[in-house]
Amino acid sequence: MRDLLIAPFELGFMQRALVISLIVGALGGIVGTYVILRRIAFFADTLTHTVFPGVAIAFVLDGSLYLGALVAGLVSAVLFALMSRRQALDDDAFMAIMLTTFFGLGVVVVSRITTYTNDLVVLLFGRVLTVSRNDIVATVALGGVALLIVAVAHKELTLRAFDPEGSTAQGYRPVLLDLCLNIAVTLVVVASLKAVGTVLVIALLVTPAATAKLVTGSVRSMLIVSATVGMFAGVVGLLISYHASLDHGVSLAAGPTIVTVLTATFVIVVTGVAVVRRSRQTIELVA
Amino acid sequence: MVALTSVIASIIDSFGAIWDSDILRRALLEAAVVGAIGGVIGIHISLRKLSFTTMALTHATFPGVVLAAILGVNLLAGSAVFGLLLVLALAVLGRVRELDTSTTTGVLLAGGFALGVLLLSAQDGFAKDLTSFLVGSILTTTNSELVATVVGGGVIAVVLAVFSKELLYSAFDPVGAQAQGFSLGGLDLMVLLALEATLVLTIPSVGTLLSVALLVGPATIARLWTDQIRLARYIAPVIGAVFAMAGIVISHAADTAAGATIAVTIGVGFAVSLGITSTPVRKLLGQSHRDPRPVRIFTNR
Numbered sequence: 001m002r003d004l005l006i007a008p009f010e011l012g013f014m015q016r017a018l019v020i021s022l023i024v025g026a027l028g029g030i031v032g033t034y035v036i037l038r039r040i041a042f043f044a045d046t047l048t049h050t051v052f053p054g055v056a057i058a059f060v061l062d063g064s065l066y067l068g069a070l071v072a073g074l075v076s077a078v079l080f081a082l083m084s085r086r087q088a089l090d091d092d093a094f095m096a097i098m099l100t101t102f103f104g105l106g107v108v109v110v111s112r113i114t115t116y117t118n119d120l121v122v123l124l125f126g127r128v129l130t131v132s133r134n135d136i137v138a139t140v141a142l143g144g145v146a147l148l149i150v151a152v153a154h155k156e157l158t159l160r161a162f163d164p165e166g167s168t169a170q171g172y173r174p175v176l177l178d179l180c181l182n183i184a185v186t187l188v189v190v191a192s193l194k195a196v197g198t199v200l201v202i203a204l205l206v207t208p209a210a211t212a213k214l215v216t217g218s219v220r221s222m223l224i225v226s227a228t229v230g231m232f233a234g235v236v237g238l239l240i241s242y243h244a245s246l247d248h249g250v251s252l253a254a255g256p257t258i259v260t261v262l263t264a265t266f267v268i269v270v271t272g273v274a275v276v277r278r279s280r281q282t283i284e285l286v287a
Numbered sequence: 288m289v290a291l292t293s294v295i296a297s298i299i300d301s302f303g304a305i306w307d308s309d310i311l312r313r314a315l316l317e318a319a320v321v322g323a324i325g326g327v328i329g330i331h332i333s334l335r336k337l338s339f340t341t342m343a344l345t346h347a348t349f350p351g352v353v354l355a356a357i358l359g360v361n362l363l364a365g366s367a368v369f370g371l372l373l374v375l376a377l378a379v380l381g382r383v384r385e386l387d388t389s390t391t392t393g394v395l396l397a398g399g400f401a402l403g404v405l406l407l408s409a410q411d412g413f414a415k416d417l418t419s420f421l422v423g424s425i426l427t428t429t430n431s432e433l434v435a436t437v438v439g440g441g442v443i444a445v446v447l448a449v450f451s452k453e454l455l456y457s458a459f460d461p462v463g464a465q466a467q468g469f470s471l472g473g474l475d476l477m478v479l480l481a482l483e484a485t486l487v488l489t490i491p492s493v494g495t496l497l498s499v500a501l502l503v504g505p506a507t508i509a510r511l512w513t514d515q516i517r518l519a520r521y522i523a524p525v526i527g528a529v530f531a532m533a534g535i536v537i538s539h540a541a542d543t544a545a546g547a548t549i550a551v552t553i554g555v556g557f558a559v560s561l562g563i564t565s566t567p568v569r570k571l572l573g574q575s576h577r578d579p580r581p582v583r584i585f586t587n588r
Contacts, residue, residue, distance in 0.1 A: 041393030042339040092338035093507040099342070100500035101554025104547040107422050107496070111544035124421075125404060200404070203397035210390045214383070253408035256401040263398030270383060 008242045016131045017195075020139055021234030021258065024192040027143040028204025029212070029230030031150060031188045033223050034181055036209040037161035043080060043182070044205045046095040048189050048198050050076035052106035052124075055198065060109055066138050069193055073186035076102060081179040126197030128238070128254045135194045146187035153180045158219055196255040203259040204230060211266045214273050233262040305539055310426055315535050317428040317436060318549060321489050322501050322527030324440035327447060328485050329506025329527070330520050331478045334458040338503050340377070340479070343392045344486055345495035347373040347399030349420060352490070353406040363487050370483040373399065374476075423494025423546040425535075432492050439488045443481050450477065455516060497546040501527055504553035511557075511564045530556055 008014050035044050054072025058065050076098060083094055150157065160167040160177045168174055185205065192201040212226035237258030244252045305311040332341055348366035355365025373395055380391040403420075447454065457464035457474045465471055482502075489498045505527035509519040534549030541548070 036390050039387050039389045041389040042342070045339075045342065045393060045396065092336050093333055093503055096338035096342060096499055096503040097507060097554055097557050100496055100504070100550040101557070103496055104500065104550030104554065107547035108543045108551060111547065112542070200397070200401055202393065203401055206390065206393035206397055210386060210394050213385050213390075250409050252405060256405035256408060259397060259401030260405050263394070263401065266394055266398070270380070270386075274383070 004243070005239065008239060013129050013131075014238070014242065016133070016136060017128045017238055017254065018235065020131045020136055020195045021128060021238055022231045023136070023139055023143060024188075024195045024201075024204060025208070025230030025232070025234035025258075026227040027146060027188050027191060027230075028201065029208040029227035030223055031146055031184050032205040032207075032209035032230075033212065033219070033226050034150060034157050034161065035185060035205050036213055037158070037219070037222075038181060040181075041202075041206050042092060042095055044185055044189075045202045046080070046099045047073060047076060047182075047185055048202045048205075049099045050102035051186070051189055051193075052103050052198050053109060054106075055193070056106040056109040060113065065193060066142070066190055069190040069198070070142075070186070072102070073190055074183065077179065077182035077186045081175050081182055124197045124199045125253065126193065126195050126200070126255050128195045128258075131194050139191045139194070142187045142191035146184045146191065149180055149184045149187075153177065157181055196258065200255050200259050203262055207259075207262040207266050208233070211262075211269050214269050229262070229265060233258050233265060237261040305536060311535070311539065313428045313430065313433055314425045314545060315532055317425055317433050317492055318531035318535050318545075319528040320433070320436050320440055321493055321498075322505065322529070322531030323524040324436075324443060324485055324489075324527075325498075325501035326505040326509070326523030326525070326527035327444050327520075328478075328481055329502050329504070329523055330509070330516065331447065331454060331458070332482065332502055333506045333510055334455070334516070335475070335478060337478070337482065338499075339389060339392050341482060341486070341502055342499055343377075343396035343399075344370055344373060344483055345490060345498055346396045346403075348483075348486065348490065349400055349403030349495070350406055351403075352420065353403050353410075357406065357410065362491060366490065367483065367487050369399070370487065374479055374483065420490070421494055421496055422544055423490070423492060423497050425493050425497070425545045425549075428492045436488055436492070439484065443484055446477075447481055450474070451520075454478065494546050497550055500550040500553050501531060504550075504557060505530065508553075508557050508560045511560045526556070 009018055032044075035041060051069040051073040054068035054070070055065050056068075057063075057072075058068025080095070080098070156167070156172055156177055157180065159170075160172065160174065164174065167177070188205065189198065189201050192204060196204065208229040209222065209226045211229050212222045216222040216225050237260070238254055240261065241252045241254040241257040244250045244257075305315060332338060348370045351365035351367070351369030352362050353365075354369075355362045358365075376395055377388075377391060380386055380395075381388065383391075453464070453469055454474055454477070457469055457471055461471055464474075485502065486498055489501070493501070506519065506523040508526050509523035512522065513519050530553050531549050534552040535545055537543075537552060538545040538548035
């Protein structure tokens with residue numbers, strides 16, 4: 001048991017990987033709760049792609065990847081909050097075009113460097129095992145701001161999610177509230193850059209909260225369960241990836257393993273809920 | 288005036304140079320064909336608000352491609368099977384009360400993609416394969432791939448044309464269509480299958496990113512310019528083909544990744560169209576339409 005659960009984390013790089021996985025798991029779970037309640041999973045997915053040109057330009061100029069991602073993310077968050085006011089435009093199509101254009105721009109920038117495939121993959125999928133102390137500091141700082149935003153605007157964001165008309169009627173500006181959430185999501189995406197990369201962070205934002213929504217009845221409990229699921233998958237995913245690579249000779253990348261654990265958790269919970277519901281129906285019918 | 292003619296001359300020159308090269312000519316033709324098919328099916332994607340589903344389909348078919356490569360079976364078959372699994376999973380999860388369509392789509396997209404990356408990470412040549420899946424390798428299009436795209440795309444276009452009246456009717460007036468005895472689920476399924484068939488054809492040569500760009504972009508641009516679907520149906524394939532070829536020419540001149548350049552070209556075209564059609568010009572091109580409904584079999588209310 002000790003070999004299975006404790007021994008891996010005696011290594012320095014595994015400790016750092018554990019810390020950052022726990023942080024981004026909780027962050028994704030908490031901010032993701034608002035994403036699911038507002039039903040903006042596609043927007044979250046778009047953001048994970050639109051930060052990419054910022055990362056790519058920072059990479060080429062040898063600047064801070066976090067800064068590049070943050071700038072590109074904030075630009076798209078503002079752009080989207082403004083565009084969603086235009087009634088004639090289909091949000092879905094607009095996001096898809098924004099996603100492919102920004103992402104394409106990132107690839108164009110990176111492709112100017114001759115051997116780009118390896119770099120591209122690191123940028124897209126992160127390297128949780130090479131996380132440094134500075135990365136953890138950056139993640140904590142960015143994530144802290146994101147948590148602060150949703151904590152301050154919690155009541156207003158919840159109202160807007162459940163009763164958009166009521167929220168507007170009470171005088172809250174929808175664009176401002178949307179912008180708050182957009183920025184919080186951007187910060188989480190940027191904070192998770194090193195741990196899971198830009199492409200897989202969508203799983204952290206969507207899957208834990210979707211799982212939590214199935215088994216909870218209030219926003220508060222959904223937040224707690226969602227954060228717990230995110231952290232749980234981080235630890236279990238890291239352990240599976242470690243043991244598979246070291247003990248069984250199958251090199252499983254840590255980031256995708258974490259996401260696969262998340263998906264498996266979702267599938268188990270959704271099946272469980274369906275089974276419980278069916279048996280309850282049967283009991284009611286019999287009684 | 289002189290500057291303009293010299294610019295046009297240089298574009299014609301570079302077009303000629305591309306046409307002379309076997310590889311580039313094939314890439315140009317493939318781009319034009321995929322762009323045109325994208326425009327044809329894109330109208331239905333746009334009317335039924337299936338952009339996110341398209342995105343999810345491209346990601347969820349990824350593990351199928353990887354598995355097929357590992358097992359040594361046909362890649363198209365692998366991605367087709369996983370595409371069907373996704374459609375099935377969306378339909379099943381649509382019945383869970385707590386989950387709305389965008390949530391289930393997001394979960395399946397992320398989960399499917401991660402599974403593909405996970406399978407791939409256990410293989411050698413991880414980085415290279417993954418990049419070509421994402422951004423495609425349109426420059427390595429073979430003659431047989433080109434033929435497959437033309438034939439497959441032709442079949443899809445014919446099927447959509449034959450049922451176009453029913454598909455458009457049910458998109459705009461689902462209640463009326465149902466009252467007249469059309470099966471809404473059947474028509475939705477037809478669009479989804481056509482969508483999946485298109486993606487299965489295009490992803491190997493142009494990648495996921497460009498597939499989404501070509502399926503969503505041209506139709507959305509066309510619908511910015513006109514509210515009449517009749518017109519948009521013919522404009523969209525033309526826009527798709529022209530922008531795709533323009534992207535190839537630009538990427539050749541600027542020495543950038545071809546697929547990504549096409550995606551950016553479409554994005555710029557969209558931004559410019561959005562700017563122009565926000566002005567009174569739009570009013571010359573037709574009146575406003577009613578909002579179409581989203582796809583029905585996935586929704587739970």
